[in-house]
Structure formats: C-alpha cells, structure tokens
Amino acid sequence: MKTVTVSGLLAKKQAGEKITALTAYDASFAKMFDEQGIDAMLIGDSLGMVLQGEADTLPVTVEDIAYHTRAVRRGTQRAFVLADMPFMSYSTPPYAYRNAATLMAAGASMVKLEGGSWLAETVTGLVQRGVPVCAHLGLTPQSVHVFGGFKVQGREQDKADTLLKEALALQEAGAQLLVLECVPAALGKAVADKLTIPVIGIGAGKDTDGQILVMHDMFGISANYMPKFSKNYLAETGDMRKAVKKYIDDVHAGEFPSAAHSFE
Numbered sequence: 001m002k003t004v005t006v007s008g009l010l011a012k013k014q015a016g017e018k019i020t021a022l023t024a025y026d027a028s029f030a031k032m033f034d035e036q037g038i039d040a041m042l043i044g045d046s047l048g049m050v051l052q053g054e055a056d057t058l059p060v061t062v063e064d065i066a067y068h069t070r071a072v073r074r075g076t077q078r079a080f081v082l083a084d085m086p087f088m089s090y091s092t093p094p095y096a097y098r099n100a101a102t103l104m105a106a107g108a109s110m111v112k113l114e115g116g117s118w119l120a121e122t123v124t125g126l127v128q129r130g131v132p133v134c135a136h137l138g139l140t141p142q143s144v145h146v147f148g149g150f151k152v153q154g155r156e157q158d159k160a161d162t163l164l165k166e167a168l169a170l171q172e173a174g175a176q177l178l179v180l181e182c183v184p185a186a187l188g189k190a191v192a193d194k195l196t197i198p199v200i201g202i203g204a205g206k207d208t209d210g211q212i213l214v215m216h217d218m219f220g221i222s223a224n225y226m227p228k229f230s231k232n233y234l235a236e237t238g239d240m241r242k243a244v245k246k247y248i249d250d251v252h253a254g255e256f257p258s259a260a261h262s263f264e
C-alpha cells in the first residue's frame with residue numbers, strides 16, 4: 001500500500017483530484033477511516049469540544065494532542081497524519097519548535113497552526129528544522145474570543161483581500177498545506193486558485209482542493225450543535241463505514257459540500 005505524503009497531496013491538487021480528510025482521535029476510528037481510503041487525518045484541537053465537552057478549543061494542551069496523535073498513528077497505515085498545535089503553544093518561534101517536536105515525536109507528519117502573516121517566521125523556522133506546516137485561515141477557533149463568536153470570516157471585500165494576501169505569505173514562508181474554515185464559497189475558490197499548495201476547506205465551499213470534517217459532525221454525534229457546513233452521513237447510510245465511504249465518494253464527485261452546506 002502506498003502511503004500518502006505531502007508530495008502525494010500536492011500531486012492530487014495538480015491532477016485536479018479532490019483530497020479527503022477527517023479528524024480522528026483514536027486508533028479504532030483511524031483504522032476505519034484509513035481502510036475506507038481517507039487521504040488525511042487531523043488530530044484536531046476540536047477534541048476539546050467533541051471529546052472533552054469544553055465550550056471552545058482553548059483548554060487543549062500539547063500533551064492532549066500528543067496522546068491522541070500516538071493513538072491515531074497506531075491505527076493508521078496509509079493516510080497522512082497531521083496534528084494541531086493548541087492555543088498558545090506556538091506564540092513564539094522557540095516555543096513552537098519545542099511543542100512541534102513533541103507532536104512529531106508522537107507520530108504526526110505535519111503540524112497545523114492558526115493565523116496569518118505574523119506566523120511567517122515560525123513557519124519558515126519549523127520547515128527549516130524538518131517540521132512540515134499546515135496553515136489555517138478564516139474562522140480560526142483559537143481566536144473565538146477576538147471574533148466575538150464562531151462567525152463566517154472574509155465576507156467584506158477588504159477582509160477577503162487580506163485573507164488572500166495572508167495565504168500567499170504563509171505559502172511563501174513554507175507552508176505546504178492550508179486549511180480554510182468558514183469563508184464564502186467564492187473566497188474558498190479564489191484562494192485555492194491562487195495558491196499552488198493544496199487548500200483543504202471546511203465550510204469554504206466546493207471549489208477548494210479538498211474537504212475536511214470533524215468526525216463527530218460527519219456521524220451526527222457531536223455533543224453540542226451541528227454546524228451548517230457539516231453533514232450527517234450516518235443518518236443517510238445507517239452504517240459508520242458506509243458513512244465514511246459516502247463522504248469520500250461525495251467529495252470526489254464534487255457533491256459535497258452542496259450550496260446548502262456552503263456560505264455565500
């Protein structure tokens with residue numbers, strides 16, 4: 001079996017093939033998603049909300065992410081595994097290097113950081129030290145208290161222009177992947193078209209290079225609420241494996257997300 005690498009993900013973008021991703025937090029689900037053919041799995045700091053029942057992702061620690069990364073790594077044979085750097089774990093470059101080392105040693109093949117061009121130095125420094133980086137723009141949940149809630153980002157033209165500039169700056173700094181969360185579909189398309197690196201969307205419309213969902217949302221089992229951009233594939237299929245397969249097939253076919261799961 002050929003394992004998915006960062007160059008494999010880039011090749012998919014270049015071939016116009018959609019990239020499929022889910023969050024995963026344990027070995028059993030990781031194995032299930034891997035067997036169904038998912039390309040990438042993220043140990044997201046969303047685990048603070050869906051596993052720990054917190055109101056946001058801020059209480060999550062590096063050790064929490066490392067624990068779940070070890071479990072996911074043990075359950076994975078093929079998929080690319082990336083791990084979130086939690087709140088304040090990359091507030092300075094040296095702090096980022098130290099915490100990224102913990103997550104890479106736990107089994108991640110890439111780390112993800114939330115934020116714009118202020119992170120350029122950190123991104124470059126991580127890549128120079130052997131840590132591939134996924135950037136994360138749009139609705140960056142670690143900044144929920146700055147935004148004043150979980151709100152769609154980049155609706156105004158000047159905000160959309162700034163986001164596109166920041167995406168280019170992060171690519172220039174060495175980021176090899178970008179997650180774009182909760183932005184209008186037109187902005188999702190513009191960013192994916194402009195960047196050479198793959199752009200994985202969540203609530204960013206159907207024209208990004210791939211899609212990611214929080215696994216609990218995809219199964220419709222999240223403790224709190226179901227975001228508009230997500231879809232309950234378990235309700236539709238009645239079986240977890242079939243739900244994962246249907247999600248993957250729908251992303252490949254361009255059928256997910258539909259307009260009902262996107263923002264204008």
Ligand code: KIV
Pocket residue numbers: 023042043044045046047084179181202212213214
């Ligand atoms: O923590 C998470 O699950 C994420 C995804 C929503 C991209 O960052």
Ligand code: NA
Pocket residue numbers: 044045046057084
């Ligand atoms: Na996250």
